[in-house]
Amino acid sequence: MDPRTSAQDVMRCDLCETAVVQMHCDTCLVNLCTACVGKHMISDESKDHKVVKFQSRKSTPLYPGCNTHSKERCKMYCKQCDIPVCISCIESNQHLGHELSNLLRILDEKKDIFKKERNELNDTIYPTYQDIASDVQNRMSQLEKEYGDLSTAITKHGEDWHREIDKLVKKLKAEVDEMKNTQLQTLQKQLDEINKTMSDIKDEIKSVEMAIDTNDLSRLFSITSNVQRYRNLPPKIMVSFPKLIPGKIQGEELNKMFGAVSSSSFTSDKHGYRMKTTQKSPEAGSSPPVKQLLDEPETVNTIDTRYDNLYNVACLSDEEIWTSGHDSTMKLFSINQGSLLKSITTKSGKIPYDIAVTKSGDLVYTDYDDRTVNIVKNEKIEEVIRLQNWIPKGVCSTSSGDLLVIMDSDDYKPTKVVRYSGFTEKQTIQFDDQGKPLYSSGGYYRYINENRNLDICVSDKGARAVVVVNQVGKLRFRYTGHTPAPKNKPFNPRGITTDSQSHILTADANNECVHIIDQDGQFLRYIDCGLSEPWGLCTDTNDNLFVAQLRKVRKIKYLR
Structure with a gap:
């Protein structure tokens, strides 16, 4: 097993890469074994190497360099100027009368602030955003359901319209059939009357022909002609046919009759979400059960x-x-x-x-x-x-x-x-x-x-x-x-x-x-x-x- 790549192996010296780490240079952030400490100390003599036990790493403060005096390290902090200062800066009277503080104290104060902010981020802000994300996901699920229900409602409404239209078509067809039957019955009645008249005319023709062919004068005078009755022709019954007068299908009017979907919108309430709190009270300690x-x-x-x-x-x-x-x-x-x-x-x-x-x-x-x-x-x-x-x-x-x-x-x-x-x-x-x-x-x-x-x-x-x-x-x-x-x-x-x-x-x-x-x-x-x-x-x-x-x-x- 290669000790340099094995995840299960102990940490190794950054210089020799074989010996177990025992020391740490806080200045260079380098892990060292005891044998390599001297080699590291002389590798860059311009630095003030702070070598400590590995367990105490990062315990040595790394003072910042002074912007005015390049060879100096700042160990104090000027509160009026809000900058770190070195001994030479103080001796030059540039910060005469200013309130100075130990930089380590400022470091501790800033770390305390960052710890509080980290705790707030971990305990309050991040969980709040988790709840907000969950709320948005729930709203998205609700949106899918609501729009699905809306589509179903539109389809059902359309089916209702189709049923009503089918009823209307059936009603109109029934009215047409009734009008047709009425007119057919009228024409059939006239046709029956004409056929009967035609039969009577044939009988009349036979009677007249018999009169023409007879030599019997008494019989001839007994025949009476009815031709004049048949010269009066029956009236011609004129049939007017019904027509469909379709209603105009106008988009806007049809929309009004069918119905419309109300507009959707987004509103933003910057007070809609509230920061989660770890402080509990009898009223706000837990959410009440949902009641209908x-x-x-x-x-x-x-x-x-x-x-x-x-x-x-x-x-x-x-x-x-x-x-x-x-x-x-x-x-x-x-x-x-x-x-x-x-x-x-x-x-x-x-x-x-x-x-x-x-x-x-x-x-x-x-x-x-x-x-x-x-x-x-x-x-x-x-x-x-x-x-x-x-x-x-x-x-x-x-x-x-x-x-x-x-x-x-x-x-x-x-x-x-x-x-x-x-x-x-x-x-x-x-x-x-x-x-x-x-x-x-x-x-x-x-x-x-x-x-x-x-x-x-x-x-x-x-x-x-x-x-x-x-x-x-x-x-x-x-x-x-x-x-x-x-x-x-x-x-x-x-x-x-x-x-x-x-x-x-x-x-x-x-x-x-x-x-x-x-x-x-x-x-x-x-x-x-x-x-x-x-x-x-x-x-x-x-x-x-x-x-x-x-x-x-x-x-x-x-x-x-």
């Missing part, structure tokens, strides 16, 4: 809240819900028993505009008249936000524990969303990329919720739209309803909520239904099961929907 919409949503339970008008509902757990209506009392109900468990009166004695439940299970409510956001802890109300020149409306608690509040100005012109972290203002969302307002002006109903993908979803009655922005406040889409609507009335959004599938659900008071759209704003279906003036919405951890309507809360199952 039920063909027919079903009402599981109904709770009578005894409000004159019920506005809002918020899930405390899968067994308990908070409610608020047209008075100052917020009520906690048992879902299964429907019993009242607790009542809390607002601090101001005014009607709460909206309610929400935080991650820690505390009740939050906005006081429209008092311009405050309040939290209820251990049945004690704590004012956490007091606004100046702004009026709070909808509120929700986010997956990170922040509060999102949508608010109107005193003059009802600007409207904005504010994120509070630890009850300190952290983010304001008010305008799109062109500087135009994201939300309508005026004192309309507005409610807010955060989707599982961290989008911020606002139901804006003034705009008759659901306005969705991403986590940084960039507009993603506006949903303005779907036609036909159950009652064919304009979209009138009220309460809004989301579920584990990142669906967005909003109540439509005009059409007495709930719209379900996906995270990209595509309409999926209506929940239209006899709702009356639906208002507030919320979902529990099992994706049951709770709808506040009139004075009752309906629990609805809509996912399987």
Whole structure:
């Protein structure tokens, strides 16, 4: 076995190519045996050879040469000039007053940065691109299926047309046969009459001939001639033949009648993919199981809240819900028993505009008249936000524990969303990329919720739209309803909520239904099961929907 080419052999000296490697020159990056070290040291005396044990290779730093002093090596680093420097550079006062650092320290810092970047590439970026590649492949497979289904649908539609054309041809042929038979019967009747007349004429001819041949005068006078009757010829029946009047086959009209394929398009959403993260939370630690919409949503339970008008509902757990209506009392109900468990009166004695439940299970409510956001802890109300020149409306608690509040100005012109972290203002969302307002002006109903993908979803009655922005406040889409609507009335959004599938659900008071759209704003279906003036919405951890309507809360199952 040749030791120089055997993959199973130990590493050999780069000089003699036979002895086992024991040493390494960090300067020349050459593997050496002990016998060849001296030979290598004198092979190029211009270099400062750093020979170390093979196990310690690459441990000797290779200082860069100085661009100004060619014979010097740089062992320091000037942070102001951002370049390595040698002792001569320092002594020449070129870097007087500059902050200098040991080049090895800079080397360690850069290596730490590169290690972090390598870890990010390995642990986050590359796996994210793997997921993106898998997603694109899945989309390609879906594309093949969708286009295959489309071709099948076109073929089936063509077959339907052929069947209808065959029916039409058969019908027209039947009509032609009926017209032919009618005309033949008419002509046959006349032919029968003429044949009978011709027979009568022959008899008449015989009678006349007998008269001509007889000498019997009495008999002759008894014969009467009927020639005059036969001089009146029968009418000539003229037959008009039907013709096919073909409809003009015009391409555009035929296309309209047959149907057309809607245009395809590509859209690019630069916020469509999100970087994979190794940090896990209860909400984002794993993808939820995929659930399908039920063909027919079903009402599981109904709770009578005894409000004159019920506005809002918020899930405390899968067994308990908070409610608020047209008075100052917020009520906690048992879902299964429907019993009242607790009542809390607002601090101001005014009607709460909206309610929400935080991650820690505390009740939050906005006081429209008092311009405050309040939290209820251990049945004690704590004012956490007091606004100046702004009026709070909808509120929700986010997956990170922040509060999102949508608010109107005193003059009802600007409207904005504010994120509070630890009850300190952290983010304001008010305008799109062109500087135009994201939300309508005026004192309309507005409610807010955060989707599982961290989008911020606002139901804006003034705009008759659901306005969705991403986590940084960039507009993603506006949903303005779907036609036909159950009652064919304009979209009138009220309460809004989301579920584990990142669906967005909003109540439509005009059409007495709930719209379900996906995270990209595509309409999926209506929940239209006899709702009356639906208002507030919320979902529990099992994706049951709770709808506040009139004075009752309906629990609805809509996912399987």
